[in-house]
Amino acid sequence: MNIRPSSTIDGNLLLEALDADDRGLLAPHAERREVRRGDVLFRAGDDVSHVTFPAHHCVVTLVVPLMDGKSVETATIGLEGAMGGVVSQGYLPAFGQAVVQVGGSVIRIDAARLSEAKQASKSLRDLFVRYADCLLAQVLQSVACNAAHTIERRCLRWLLTLQDRIGTPELPVTHELLADMLGVRRAYLTEVLGRMQRDGLITIGHGRITLPDRARAEAGSCECHAAVRRHFEEVMGAVYAPGGRIVAVDVGEPERLRSPLALVKDASP
Secondary structure, eight states: OOOEOOOOOOHHHHHHEEEHHHHHHHGGGEEEEEOTOOEEEEEETTTEEEEEETTTOEEEEEEEETTTTTTTEEEEOOTOOOBBBSSSOOOOEEESSEEEEEEEEEEEEHHHHHHHHHHHOOOHHHHHHHHHHHHHHHHHHHHHHHHHHHHHHHHHHHHHHHHHHHSSSSSSHHHHHHHHHHOOOHHHHHHHHHHHHHHHHHHETTTEEEEEEEHHHHHSSSHHHHHHHHHHHHOOOOETTTTSEEEEEEEEGGGGGGOHHHHHHHOOO
């Protein structure tokens, strides 16, 4: 990973949603890094001292490694989010690991500096409470999806989630990567992808998978992808382009958004 200084925190929608005062609290502490596909930002048990914000087309997945060598994806994070000490005071051991799936820029801010900024700004605290709620929703939906839905539907969910973050029909995905994300053998996944290609849901190329018809992919996916998108819209004011990509987070008028506290009350028995 190459480090280069940066005077900007642009490229990440969470940070871009901040007003000028809140950006001023964080910008002096931000550094930008270039990361490559396959880089591990932190592993299970590591002390996570920085909050990392993927920028532009960079995508990172949170995975839980298992004793048999497999790993299962629990959340996919791009320009809409952050990972590592998002709600804690920082310097806590990580439970899983963060792996770069699409290389690019990330913005890092020391977790202690972010904690100080949240204490100084109610709007900053509110933004991160809302995002933490949405990240948890994605993790919970992923758990439910892995337990209840077919491999074809899970595959489409993950591809659509990736497309939401990079915005192109062609997705830089290999069979090996997708098998790792879904926790299945590569040979089995290759059979599944072959069936999906024959059904016209995907097109397989060298080192990439294309979604030729997003509407068909959404119809073939389980409800999990749409549920997470809807939660981001309700809690974060997420704005999506016609092609699916998330293009903005708008919490400037919190009264029109659902409060995370209200959501917890709604879920109570």
